Amino acid sequence: MTELEIYISELCRAAKRASRAISGLSTAKKNAALLRIADVLEQSTHEIVEANEVDLKNPAVPPNMVDRLKLGEDRVRAVAAAVREVAALPDPVGGGERWVRPNGLIITRERVPLGVIAIIYEARPNVTVDAAALCIKTGNAVVLRGGKEAINTNRVLVGVMQRALEEEGVAPAAVSLVDDVTREGTKILMRQRGLVDALIPRGGASLIKSVVENASVPVIETGAGNCHVYIDKNADLDMAVKIAVNAKVSRPSVCNAVETLLVHSDVAREFLPLFAEALESQSVELRGCERTREILPGIKEATDQDYYTEYNDFILAVKVVDSVGEAIEHINKYGTMHSEAIVTRDIAAAEQFRRGVDAAAIYVNASTRFTDGGEFGFGAEIGISTQKLHARGPMGLAELTTVKYYVLGNGQTR
């Protein structure tokens, strides 16, 4: 084993031990630890902001990352407030159902923590605290591997959280940071079988690809969002314009923003000019299919590669289709099973879309931008799953737990 392998496996082993301790804590104790974390975070604002300034001064940080990386005084307060909100949520651990079998066995299906959750993420340091808070709330230990750009900030944040845990008598190893920012270290983390119970990668296509190729621990894939809005022939076109514009421009960098607009050929001649006009002040680059370009002659051509691309930017592919069925086929071929919208007045078209599209969230007459734990009413979110096993769509606290069967007998044999 290399030194790095030994370091990471020891870290995960300590997390495993801490997970056994924290899994049995009462809700009151876990909430006390969270409130203490929020307090100590606020008390440590100066230390945190200073470390963050070191990260921000790194010349290797790309300019478009600065906003995500920045953790000023106001954001530290917001992060602490978010921790207090997590403390106020109901605790899913311990709940369950019970039934009695004809032979007298009493079976309880009990909700329990997963154990050790590893999270690999990018620049945003607020994720460090958010993720830790959600894991503590659900009785899990968390191993954090943040982006290299935020390493100084993350070291201080994790140190602060560990201090708070210690003050509350909770095992500090329940929150730990992989203090290594190499790709090699990330790969080693993905292979801690028996120590890491679930790995949640939060990032772009290249991270997901690396996880799929290298991970041997169970994974919940999140975040890849190549989303579509389909304007049906029976759409209210004013509503359609509002929804399509909102889905693209309200926050193009996030996973629930739209990347390709599909328009029924019956309404394309009327809709597309209205849409282009509404976008005029927004400097969105449109890339269209041949039929789109007949209607909007000035725009670039959309290639097959465009339809596969999650731009996360002010770019939108546009394609004219001849039926709901063609829209569904396009989405199932090019999409990432995240969030897909239809704008229509027609129940039959909406039902065909709902049944036919294979995605976490299907919208009828609303923007794809609502796929979010907060917007869905879950109170918190650790990510948006684009896989079908375990969790699909926004993941709240319950998705950080598993079940355990407890069977009480009085001597039954089989």
Add this chain to the structure above:
Amino acid sequence: MTELEIYISELCRAAKRASRAISGLSTAKKNAALLRIADVLEQSTHEIVEANEVDLKNPAVPPNMVDRLKLGEDRVRAVAAAVREVAALPDPVGGGERWVRPNGLIITRERVPLGVIAIIYEARPNVTVDAAALCIKTGNAVVLRGGKEAINTNRVLVGVMQRALEEEGVAPAAVSLVDDVTREGTKILMRQRGLVDALIPRGGASLIKSVVENASVPVIETGAGNCHVYIDKNADLDMAVKIAVNAKVSRPSVCNAVETLLVHSDVAREFLPLFAEALESQSVELRGCERTREILPGIKEATDQDYYTEYNDFILAVKVVDSVGEAIEHINKYGTMHSEAIVTRDIAAAEQFRRGVDAAAIYVNASTRFTDGGEFGFGAEIGISTQKLHARGPMGLAELTTVKYYVLGNGQTR
């Protein structure tokens, strides 16, 4: 791409198309298909038994596999009866919850099929039909990769099922067989990302190892069962003997049989001779730790390797421990998180064991042998999950489904 790669990806692509068709079928239609399958199976008994005899005559079949491989007239009837039982179960697809958000969005969390389920299994040909029936019932397409020893039987069984589906107007590709028994083909199947929605390996440690190393599709691990029975110092020793004997000898080849017995040192001198006496007629080989061998001097020594081994045989490791805590530590170190039992009269010991042991099923005063979909009251079982994500313990019909959020708006934007 090799010919084999093309063959398997085309097979999975056809399964994907069939899954889109079968996912939308009504419960009545799916049940009609199942009943038709049961009928055609019975009508084809002669053909099935003949193919099975070809498999049985293969000199490469190990003698201890013959019983599992055999599919005589009576077993064909039993297989058909099991399909009719699946038809009679409630259909989980389509159920769900709904809530309304303050902005008026109506969110429905709907239960939907997974899509394409691939199952890799060993010799028993009844699994071919059982697994297909459970997948059809839940609106999934299934890709079956059975053991090479059963290939002739499986070809006929799948052909019969496809005929029945066709007669009912259901896409026959909803059930398909990977007609290739090489390891290479299995590895290719594990990598059909975007086509296979879930892979369920049913088999021994070497299959699980290959899946962990090679799979890029989402996996539900099943079957590895290194289970323990712990006899506490406050146990009813007569009950303890009955439970320990039952957990070992009632069916040693299955995953919920016990492999290591842990005995508290306070009762070891009284319990172990009683236990050895009860086992006398059963020809079970005991392998003990030093303290066990002081009490039962005739037996072999248990090595560290023994504690890691799932014997699936008439062999049992025995270890004396000094506390519930030591038993828990041993189980969490050597076990496979399957089924773990404590025999005790003491509530505190039982609670410590329930909380401390990290496993799918925890038994107090009952045999580990009850971990089974039928025994738990689920009506059917596709396997016993030993992982924590998606499903844990016996998997019934609900575990073959996922969720989809359906969001109905009237123009909401964010």
